[in-house]
Amino acid sequence: MAADTGPVLSARQVSVRFGGLHALEDVDLEVGAGRVTGLIGPNGAGKTTLFNVLSGLIRPVAGTVHLGGEDVTGWPPHRRGRGGVGRSFQRLELFARLRVEENLVAAWESAHPGAIFGRGRTERRRRVAEVVDLLGLGPIARRTAGELPTGLGRMVELGRALCTDPKVLLLDEPSSGLDHGETNQFAAVLRRLVAETGPAGRQLAVLLVEHDMALVMEVCSAITVLDFGRRIACGTPAEIRGDAGVRAAYLGESDVA
Numbered sequence: 001m002a003a004d005t006g007p008v009l010s011a012r013q014v015s016v017r018f019g020g021l022h023a024l025e026d027v028d029l030e031v032g033a034g035r036v037t038g039l040i041g042p043n044g045a046g047k048t049t050l051f052n053v054l055s056g057l058i059r060p061v062a063g064t065v066h067l068g069g070e071d072v073t074g075w076p077p078h079r080r081g082r083g084g085v086g087r088s089f090q091r092l093e094l095f096a097r098l099r100v101e102e103n104l105v106a107a108w109e110s111a112h113p114g115a116i117f118g119r120g121r122t123e124r125r126r127r128v129a130e131v132v133d134l135l136g137l138g139p140i141a142r143r144t145a146g147e148l149p150t151g152l153g154r155m156v157e158l159g160r161a162l163c164t165d166p167k168v169l170l171l172d173e174p175s176s177g178l179d180h181g182e183t184n185q186f187a188a189v190l191r192r193l194v195a196e197t198g199p200a201g202r203q204l205a206v207l208l209v210e211h212d213m214a215l216v217m218e219v220c221s222a223i224t225v226l227d228f229g230r231r232i233a234c235g236t237p238a239e240i241r242g243d244a245g246v247r248a249a250y251l252g253e254s255d256v257a
C-alpha cells in the first residue's frame with residue numbers, strides 16, 4: 001500500500017443534534033501522526049460530543065469520519081478500535097484488584113485475540129515491557145492498580161491504551177483530577193509519545209480534548225477551538241492565543257490563556 005500522508009483521523013462537516021440542540025454544526029477536524037492535536041472550548045462547546053463521534057459512540061446526522069483515508073462513519077466503536085482508534089480507559093475500567101502489569105497484559109490481549117500462545121506470548125511480553133519503560137511504570141508494575149493515586153492511575157490508563165497499538169489515541173480531559181506537578185508530567189509523557197516511532201514503524205497521532213488551556217498550549221502543535229458546537233478557530237498555539245474570537249469565547253472563564 002502506498003504511504004498515506006493525509007491525516008490519520010478526520011471529521012468532515014460533522015453535525016450532531018440532541019433534540020433541538022445543535023451540539024455540533026459542520027465541524028472539521030484533522031488529527032495527524034507525530035503530533036498532539038488539541039481540541040478546546042468552553043464547557044458545553046461540544047468537545048466530548050465530537051470525541052464520541054470520532055470513537056463511534058455517536059452517529060452524526062451529517063458529515064463523515066475518515067480513518068487513514070477510509071470512510072468509517074458507519075463503523076461501531078469496537079471496529080474502529082481494531083482499525084487503530086485507541087482511547088484511554090476511564091479509571092473505573094482499570095482492573096482494580098489486578099497488578100499494573102496484569103492490567104497492561106489484559107489490554108494487550110483484548111486487542112490481540114488468539115495471540116497468547118507461542119510467538120504471541122513473546123510479542124506481548126515485549127510490548128508490555130516497552131510501555132512500562134515508555135511511561136516509567138517500572139517502580140509500580142507489581143502494585144495493585146486500585147490502590148494507586150489518581151496521577152499514577154492515569155498513567156496506567158494511558159499504558160493500557162498504548163498496549164492496544166493504536167494509530168491514533170483519543171484522550172478526553174486526561175488532566176482532570178491531576179495536580180499541577182502530575183499535569184506537567186503527563187504533558188511531558190505525551191510529547192515523548194508522539195516523538196517516538198511506534199512498533200509498526202509509524203508515529204502515533206494524539207487528540208487531546210481538554211479544558212485546561214495551559215496544558216493544551218504546552219503540548220499541542222495544532223489546536224481546534226469549538227464554541228456552541230461550531231469551529232471558531234484552528235491553528236498553531238500562537239495563532240490561537242492571538243485569536244480575538246477565542247478570547248471572546250473564553251471571557252468569564254478562569255483559565256483564559
Ligand SMILES: Nc1ncnc2c1ncn2[C@@H]1O[C@H](COP(=O)(O)OP(=O)(O)O)[C@@H](O)[C@H]1O
Binds near residue numbers: 048
Ligand atoms: N446525550 C446528550 N443528550 C442531550 N444533550 C447533550 C448530550 N450530550 C451532550 N449534550 C449537550 O450538548 C452540548 C455539548 O456537550 P459536550 O459535548 O459534553 O460539551 P463539552 O465536552 O465541550 O463540555 C451541551 O450543551 C450538552 O449539554
Ligand SMILES: [Mg+2]
Binds near residue numbers: 047
Ligand atoms: Mg466534555
